[in-house]
Amino acid sequence: MVRIFIDPGHGGSDAGASGNGLTEKDLTLNIALTLDDVLNEQYDDVTTRLSRSTDTTVSLEERTNRANEWNADFFLSIHVNAGGGEGFESYIWNGNFTNKEETRRIRRTIHDTIVEQINWRDRGKKEANFHVLRQTSMPAVLTENGFIDNPEEAEQMRSEEWISSVARAHAEGIAEAFGIEESTESDPTPNTFYRVITGSFQTEANAKQRRYVLSKHGYDSFITEFHDGDSVYYRVVTGSFRNRDNAENRQNELRNIGFESFIVSFET
Numbered sequence: 001m002v003r004i005f006i007d008p009g010h011g012g013s014d015a016g017a018s019g020n021g022l023t024e025k026d027l028t029l030n031i032a033l034t035l036d037d038v039l040n041e042q043y044d045d046v047t048t049r050l051s052r053s054t055d056t057t058v059s060l061e062e063r064t065n066r067a068n069e070w071n072a073d074f075f076l077s078i079h080v081n082a083g084g085g086e087g088f089e090s091y092i093w094n095g096n097f098t099n100k101e102e103t104r105r106i107r108r109t110i111h112d113t114i115v116e117q118i119n120w121r122d123r124g125k126k127e128a129n130f131h132v133l134r135q136t137s138m139p140a141v142l143t144e145n146g147f148i149d150n151p152e153e154a155e156q157m158r159s160e161e162w163i164s165s166v167a168r169a170h171a172e173g174i175a176e177a178f179g180i181e182e183s184t185e186s187d188p189t190p191n192t193f194y195r196v197i198t199g200s201f202q203t204e205a206n207a208k209q210r211r212y213v214l215s216k217h218g219y220d221s222f223i224t225e226f227h228d229g230d231s232v233y234y235r236v237v238t239g240s241f242r243n244r245d246n247a248e249n250r251q252n253e254l255r256n257i258g259f260e261s262f263i264v265s266f267e268t
């Protein structure tokens with residue numbers, strides 16, 4: 001049984017980074033909870049613990065103490081970057097320690113899997129003297145998943161799809177690094193989302209205008225490109241749901257304020 005300790009960065013009074021109306025502590029928690037579900041539901045011989053499963057303040061000492069006391073095989077700290085940039089980077093401790101080669105091997109597998117799955121710009125495999133990397137007695141990796149202050153990346157972060165894709169990429173990387181087998185009982189059906197499209201435009205500027213108008217009504221949207229032959233359409237996605245009924249409810253709400261929409265299914 002492989003013990004994976006999942007650490008959603010920040011929480012409670014420590015919000016972490018923020019930008020574009022998003023807060024790091026919420027994103028890291030959502031990714032961590034989804035990763036926890038994926039590992040438990042779809043893989044065999046793996047057990048997990050979280051440093052927090054709600055929006056609570058947990059000190060760095062508590063995080064590493066809990067992982068050490070539990071005797072975890074791996075410590076994963078999930079973060080979202082800020083400060084101007086784009087893409088993905090990961091960290092291991094910059095000190096000298098006995099299992100550094102093993103930590104490097106695990107990090108390489110996880111990092112490369114995530115970059116490939118998300119099609120992210122690779123900012124590199126880095127080292128730093130972070131508490132959670134230094135004070136853990138097992139291999140530990142910290143991931144920085146996109147930039148909250150980058151408008152394009154933040155737009156993706158608003159969707160359940162993004163959270164799910166990032167969590168799944170972490171799960172696949174961990175499974176590969178630790179030789180964890182996918183459960184044969186698990187349902188192999190892909191992850192389907194229902195997207196509510198409130199406009200499909202030939203120019204991105206028009207799509208952005210629609211997104212802006214919808215935001216004035218309190219609806220967050222993101223824009224995706226749809227290719228039809230040689231034509232490209234910019235679709236405004238005002239909600240992406242796992243449940244079709246929820247997508248239809250959104251469609252009705254939008255109709256009530258004067259926006260016609262259609263629903264498309266999307267698989268990750």
Ligand SMILES: [Zn+2]
Nearest residue numbers: 009016079080
């Ligand atoms: Zn952080």
